[in-house]
Amino acid sequence: MTETVVPDAAMIGRRMERREDERLLTGHGAYLDDLDLPDALAAAFLRSPHAHAKILSFDATEALALPGVVAVYSGADLPEIQKPLAPKVQHPQLRDYPRLPMPPEELHYVGEPLAVVIAESRYLAEDALELIEVDYEVLPAVSSTAVAVQEAGPKAHSGDETNVAVVLSQSAGDAAKALAGAPNVLSDEFFVMRGGGHSMEPRAVAARFEPATGQVTIWDGTQAPHYARQQLSVIYEMAEDDIRLIAPRDVGGGFGPKAQFYGEEVVIPWVAMKLGRAVKWIEDRQENFITAMMERSQTHRVEVGFDDDGRLIAVRDFVEHDQGAYCAGLQVPSITTSTVPGPYHVPNIAVELKACYTNMVPTSSVRGAGRPQAVFVMERMMDRIAEHLGLDPAEVRRRNLIQADEFPYKVGIMFRDGSPLTYDSGDFPALLEGTLERIGYDEARELQAKLRGEGRYLGIGLSVYVEGCGLGPYEGAKVRLTNKGRILVTLAAAGQGQGYETVYAQIAADGLGLDMEHIEVKTGDTSRIPFGQGTFASRITATCGPAVMDAAKQMRQRLLDTAAILLGCDASEVDFVGDKACLGGNLEKSVSLQQLAQTANIGKHGITLPRGIKAGLETSSYFSPERAAYASGAHAALVEVDPETGEIKILKYVIGHDCGNVINPMLVDGQVLGGFAHGIGNAMYEEPVYDVEGQPQAASYLDYALVSATEVPPVELFHIQTPSPLNPLGVKGAGEGGTIPAPAAIANAVEDALRPLKARVTRAPVTPARIVDAIAAAETAAETAGQN
């Protein structure tokens, strides 16, 4: 579906099957729980059954007596590691509560770990959990932001005066004044729920201490190995080089929650060091449901002012954000506040977000990360403007879109990376028009009108979005000629299914001018490359890609220079044929990669290098973008709603996507389509419900609905490519664009379908039951109005 526009590229832009696949298809993947760790002990955590409670007493006597149980530690037993796990994204005004690995005194959400059992098997460890006796003093719990903002309500942390963690404000122009003077003003309240990451492989950590070297090796199914190592180095007070943290070659999905840092990651290696035994903890799904960070609700109260042609004059949005029991980082709320204006001209804007502490698992990024909520709100209001003025929703969008000749476009507010929100490139009108054309917009409107006459309810939903991606600070790569004469590309970044071993070999192949078969890619091991950040925020292609390209180009020059000396010519006369550097393309006058390695890397013990040869064929590069790039897209959904059951049938779905230049079209399509399925989950199914006591109510896949193949409709996907000027590859992120606008597109389509019935869609996910209830509410309202 995609074509690249990178010039002179042999491998970049090609649809390449993945190198990873063969092992994964034959059952030979190496996920953490598959690793051979002989005699590793199993860990299981005792977790708080209460949303808010004090630990009065803890007794593990019976558990310790159980045969097969090796140790039990409560938080109080490990005071040396009870140090705060710092928020990822901070704010000077944040009222931070320390998130301890296993709090010894007060617990703040159901699932918070308070003790760990180490046993010979997971079966036995779980047996022991049932034998630990804990007395709790149960405290009042905050189970929603609505409760959190009540002045006299319970407090998530005992003794606190408010549950507000921080207020984040963004503004440009004067929204209050502009709203007061606007000829039309509409407002509404939207409740947008997201959900968990639900990687099919839950989290996992294993560790083994090597007394002879003083090093601990940690296997961690994380998206951010260097970040995790840095945290551990501080908490353990160990040198970073004494901690080798490896994200296994195969990690079963990430989607955000695995980019965060958790107490279990601190406890397991520490206990392994204490016991001198390998220890493994595999999060089970029950734990994953209640303890892996998720993204939950935001409540938006939004007002829009607009002229009689539907052009926006001002947007004001008040947001309540559920931060959970601790602040693991302010990335999600910060992204929300900067995503509200989206692809539109908004002359006056004010967004105020209250992040609230609640007694639920801390929230953090999940594929989309604060953007779907903002897009939902803005796109719902675009439809409301159209309805109010009797205009076509597509036309209202057309009139407000930033045009293709306006880049770089300064929005006037800040992005979460600390830079002024500036869209680097894009063509939003082309995305919208392409999407409308492919959904058959005009015909769909005709069909809608015709079927309404037959009592059938068709709806069309549009959603246009902008996604900040490719964030800093940096990502890096090392390229080395191995002693066997192969090119080894080492990334700090760790993959969870994105196909790094293939994509970065493609990029390196172009940089080196070598065939991919000579190139190997390794990822996610802190002992192989010193610095790195991690896989999150659709950032790796735009940061690691340029680093790989640069390191590969440097290596090409090093290889050619070395070959030229051996061949007695100028480097400009040398090029590769297969794995040989040849003078003028002549295989008779060539040196192989193996020979180059022999000369410059292996050398001859005690013998001087040939004159001019530089030792050590290794290059490295770190790329730091000056600011975030902005991917963009448009979605269109054609749905039919059954007003009797509330069933939504998606009849047609079109995605227009722009992530700049594309490295491997097949993999980019895979990212977008996978993200889309996640978006459908957010739009119609997924809801991590907690009851008023803060008890999770949707903690199994019977109650929490992930979409299967029968819920995801076929999609028509097209790409446009406006290269980013911010990196030499012209690339942007592709991992989240499928997800971000889907809830808005579906909600818009459903409300559009039900317009004759006047039913309102004000929350995501939109479910059959809520649709029927909304229709009933509209009927009741009409009856009441009729009686008055």
Place this chain on the structure above:
Amino acid sequence: MRDQVTEFPARTEAETHTVSCSVNGAGYQSAVDPRMTLADFLREKLRLTGTHLGCEHGVCGACTVIVDGAATRACLMLAVQADGAAVETVEGLASDGELAPLQKAFKRNHALQCGFCTPGFLMSVTAALREETVTGEEQAREVLSGNICRCTGYTGLVKSVLEVAATRTGEEPAK
């Protein structure tokens, strides 16, 4: 600080049962704790780690294997119940290093990303295609609906099922 470490005890003696079964055509005999699930038996006793545990309550399908010809959740069956059974797992699909047609189709169509759910999909679809042919997209989606994939959005999976079904019947894949 209370040091709650006990001496390493001798391996716990639990009541064990003997399981004899064939897995991918090879015979195995092993003593197991009766509460051990078939999935854990395959992974831990036989070290066939291609069968993955994604939910352990029968919904995600990552642990799907074929038991006596029927696709089965290995997390919802005890190892002792497989005594005398013929079990097929993902490790048995390729023969002599050559991928089976379904595996090839998955690769060609980018039907996997993280790969964690993949063995379950392969086993479910393998069993389904033995039982009946798949003639259209709707049916393909139904065949896939007992397994969850969080990465791909199912597009490549649907295509793979249709392509392999078509080569079996000798027809062009249904659109």
Place this chain on the structure above:
Amino acid sequence: MKPARFTYHSPRSLDEALADLQGYGDDAKVLAGGQSLMPMLNFRLASFEHLVDVNRLGAEYAEPTFGDTRVTIPLLVRQRQLERSEEAARLLPVLTEALHQVAHPQIRNRGTICGSLAHADPAAELPSVLSVLDATFTLVSARGIREVSAEEFFLFHLTTSLEPDELLLQVSVPRPPANQFSSFREFATRRGDFALAGVAAVCEFDETGAVSACRISAAGVAPTPHRLTDVEALVTGARPGEDLWPEVEAAARAQVEPTGDIHASAEYRSRLTGVLVKRALTDTHEKLEASRA
């Protein structure tokens, strides 16, 4: 998510199984297909000192019989096995229809008909279907054998009249008359999920196309499969058609008292029941018409 310890029994005959159940009484649980029990064990929502695995009682308990007057489904008949049986589809199409909507094939491959009935989840499909098929449940223990109706069998949410030492040996239903048409309609959030509500309807029609007898039962809206007797009364003697539906829907809504939960409000579930009753009855009538065409 690993099961707690239990003592495992694998009886090789019915007598052995009944002896085990008699011996361990309240501390024992029968393991048949395990597709509901195993998740509960893995979650440690339930644990039992003894598990009596009935899967090896013998081949005679693993095949349905289609007799002259009754269809009998013994305890080891798998759901998928019956779903794929042509004889069952011909004689008891409503059962086939419903089975197709029970979870997914991987679950139905192991799950048994009798196991699902004994589990007695009111949101499950099979209890309401067997209820409208006028099933007889055969309960056996070392003390003897007894037969009960669906109304007597299903007592409450996950609770049946099975005594701790009893086993649901088989369920049997009368062979349907030629003028009987049936339908099962459910609405679930996703394919294979437990239904937000479901309706099984069995109607006999006279020569004029009017309903001469019917049984209608709803799933997911009460602690047991819920017979909609008021609707049955309303429909008996009538010809299904547009003019009948408002009354039928109202009667259905009035006769259920569902509880709301995180998936749907009570109000939604009762409305949905009405809609599904209408659709199931429309479907039976269309099947009648098709048979006469």
